[in-house]
Amino acid sequence: MEFRDLKAQYNKYKNEIDSAIQEVLNNTNFIGGKEVDTLEKGLAEYVGVKHCITCANGTEAMTLLMMAWDIKVGDAVFVPDFTFFSTGEIVSFRGATPIFVDVDRDTFNIDTVKLERAINKVLKESKLNPKVIIPVDLFGLPADHIEIERIAKKYKLKVLEDAAQGFGGSINGKKACSFGDAATTSFFPAKPLGCYGDGGAIFTNDDALADLLNSYKVHGKGENKYDNVRIGVNSRLDTIQAAILNVKLTAFINHELDDVNRVYRFYTERLKGIVETPFIPNSYVSSFAQYTIKLKSREERDALQTKLKENGIPSMIYYVKPMHKQDAFRALEYDDSDFEVTNKLCDTVLSLPIHPYIREIDVEKVCNSIVKILNR
Structure with a gap:
C-alpha cells in the first residue's frame, strides 16, 4: 500500500x-x-x-x-x-x-x-x-x-x-x-x-x-x-x-477532487467514534492533501503508527515539531504556553493513506486495523 x-x-x-x-x-x-x-x-x-x-x-x-x-x-x-x-x-x-x-484545534489552521x-x-x-x-x-x-x-x-x-x-x-x-x-x-x-x-x-x-x-x-x-x-x-x-x-490538471478537475473526497467520507464513516476524524466546516471543501486523525496521547499515536507499519500500512506525522521550537528560529523569543494547541497536535496527529486512486479494500484494511489495534 x-x-x-x-x-x-x-x-x-x-x-x-x-x-x-x-x-x-x-x-x-x-x-x-x-x-x-x-x-x-x-x-x-x-x-x-x-x-x-x-x-x-x-x-x-x-x-x-x-x-x-x-x-x-x-x-x-x-x-x-x-x-x-x-x-x-x-x-x-x-x-x-x-x-x-497558535492554531484552531478542529481545523488545524x-x-x-x-x-x-x-x-x-x-x-x-x-x-x-x-x-x-x-x-x-x-x-x-x-x-x-x-x-x-x-x-x-x-x-x-x-x-x-x-x-x-x-x-x-x-x-x-x-x-x-x-x-x-x-x-x-x-x-x-x-x-x-x-x-x-x-x-x-x-x-x-x-x-x-x-x-x-x-x-x-x-x-x-x-x-x-x-x-x-x-x-x-x-x-x-x-x-x-x-x-x-x-x-494532471484535467484529471484533477474531471474526477480527482471528487474521488479524494469520496475516500474522505469512506474513512470518516468507518472511523467515527474510534478516533477523532477531520473536521470540515459547512460550506468548505477540502482537497485532502492529508487525512489526519487525532489520538489521545503521544504514546497511543506512536503505538498505533508502529502497529500499522507492522501490518504493511504507511502513515505519516505532520508535524513532529512546532515552528516556534525549530532550531533555526532559536534566536526568537516565544512563550511555549502560547502554543498549547500546536504542542498537543504535534503529539497526537497521524495522517493515513489518501489519494484519488486508493482502493476501497485498502481503506477497509486501514480502518479495520485501527479498530483492532485500539480495541474500540
Whole structure:
C-alpha cells in the first residue's frame, strides 16, 4: 500500500503524460514553451483569478511575493505555528521576523482570535512593523479567509494565502488560491496537483504585481532577459513539468477532487467514534492533501503508527515539531504556553493513506486495523 500512490495515477494517464513529454522533447522548447502558457491560463481560469505566474517551487513562490512587497528587516509577518518550515523560512530569509500564532484545534489552521491578539501585541511593543499575514490551507482545508481578510483590512496588512496543500479546496464555491492579496501553491509530487519534480505558482488579480513577479522570477528582466531593470532570481517552471501538469490538471478537475473526497467520507464513516476524524466546516471543501486523525496521547499515536507499519500500512506525522521550537528560529523569543494547541497536535496527529486512486479494500484494511489495534 502506498501513502500517496503516484504510480497508479501515472498508469491511468500514461499515454497522455508520455505524449505530452515527448512533444516537449520533439520541439526542444525546454524553458518557457507553450505548455507553460497553457498551464498558467488553465490554472488562472480554474482558480478564478486574472493572473497565474508559475515558478520553480512553492517556497520560491512565497519568496517572490516577499520580494515584490519589499518585506525586510524590522517587519513582522504572522504565520501559523503548526505548518511546514518553509512558511516561516521565507520570512526570515528576507530578514523579517516571523510571528508564530497558535492554531484552531478542529481545523488545524491559524486561530483568528489569537492572530488578532498577536497583531495587537506587536503593535503595543512597537519594535516591529506588522506587514503580512500568511494563513496556510493545511492538509487541503482552506483557512478562515473571511475573518482573516477582515482582520487584515482592520490593521492594513497584506494577506498571502499559502495554498501549497490547499489547491482544489474552496469556501462557498470560492477556490483556494483566490484569497488575499496573492496566493501561492506547490506542485511537489505529493501535493493535490503535483508534477514530477519541483514546481510552484503565484495567483493574483493585481496587474502591477503580476508584472513585477514576472520580472523578479527571470533575473529582474525588463523588456527581455538581457534587459535587467532590478535584481531578481532564476525561478522558472520547466516546460516538461508544465506539460505533465496540463494532463494532471484535467484529471484533477474531471474526477480527482471528487474521488479524494469520496475516500474522505469512506474513512470518516468507518472511523467515527474510534478516533477523532477531520473536521470540515459547512460550506468548505477540502482537497485532502492529508487525512489526519487525532489520538489521545503521544504514546497511543506512536503505538498505533508502529502497529500499522507492522501490518504493511504507511502513515505519516505532520508535524513532529512546532515552528516556534525549530532550531533555526532559536534566536526568537516565544512563550511555549502560547502554543498549547500546536504542542498537543504535534503529539497526537497521524495522517493515513489518501489519494484519488486508493482502493476501497485498502481503506477497509486501514480502518479495520485501527479498530483492532485500539480495541474500540
